[in-house]
Amino acid sequence: MPHAQSLAAADAALIAAWQGGDEQAAAELVRRHARALARFLGAAGAPDADLDDLVQETFIRAFRAVGRFRGQCQFRTWLLTIGGNVLKDAARRFGQVRVVPLDDELRSRDGDPHETAVAGETEGRLREGLERLPHMQREVFLLRAQQGLEYEEIAAALGTSPGAARVHYHHAVRRLKESLE
């Protein structure tokens, strides 16, 4: 927890510096959070080819609206929810069609061809399952399962209650298990 607090304090200082006109503070915030954001967007269905654009667009939106960030959650969590909206808007503009590549990490983890094939198939099903989830369930699931956030933090970022976030997560898990069976 102290680590999270120091991260939050560092982010807050960078945000204040950016609001004061320091461009390098904005660049530093991008460096700190871009990879986590990319991972979140990638898991949420962002095509590889569009990932850089989506990450940029998310940061631009976040910096424009940073005056409304009141520290109700971590800056990164807030950023991820903006990323989810950016991705949703992009999907609406370009349609839901996307290529589902097998993740290199999953493929290369194991040398056994059978295990590799099973892992790839499982990953593909999980991606498809995630894409079929309602927006809120998908966001809660990824914030919890991928980013490892507490329900309180997720609820604060999404403007809901921890109990509701928990319910969304369990619905998501149930549906994902069904899609993997």
Added chain:
Amino acid sequence: MNMDEELQDGRLRELARLLGAGAAERLDVERTAQAVVTRLRQQPRVMLGGWVWMQPAWLKIAAAIVLVLGAGLVTRGLLRERVPTAAVGAPLGEDLSDLTADQLRETVGALEQPFAEESPGGLDPGLESLNTAELRALLRTLES
């Protein structure tokens, strides 16, 4: 392989953590940071304010109101101009020689209407005594 055994919550979380990891690793963070800073520099700093975020919506509403009001004013102005012109201008535009004496008197009467309304005495009492040629001459004078 039994999927039910394999896909416990922990396994699901592990898979979720791996999703998108490869793509994220390939992201050129420094290039992204510089691109974001460049885009921010190109856009005015005033965009940081919360209220300005609403500007596109306000602008659309304001533009719609201006368009509606403008169109209404223009239409009203055109109708106002057109009514008297239509009532009086049509006969004047035609060849006066085709009109009978009664039609000429009617037209002259219509042309004199605004002046007659201002004077309680009504139409020029001498109009009835004019012949066709005199009426045509009077109309041409009024027309010019």
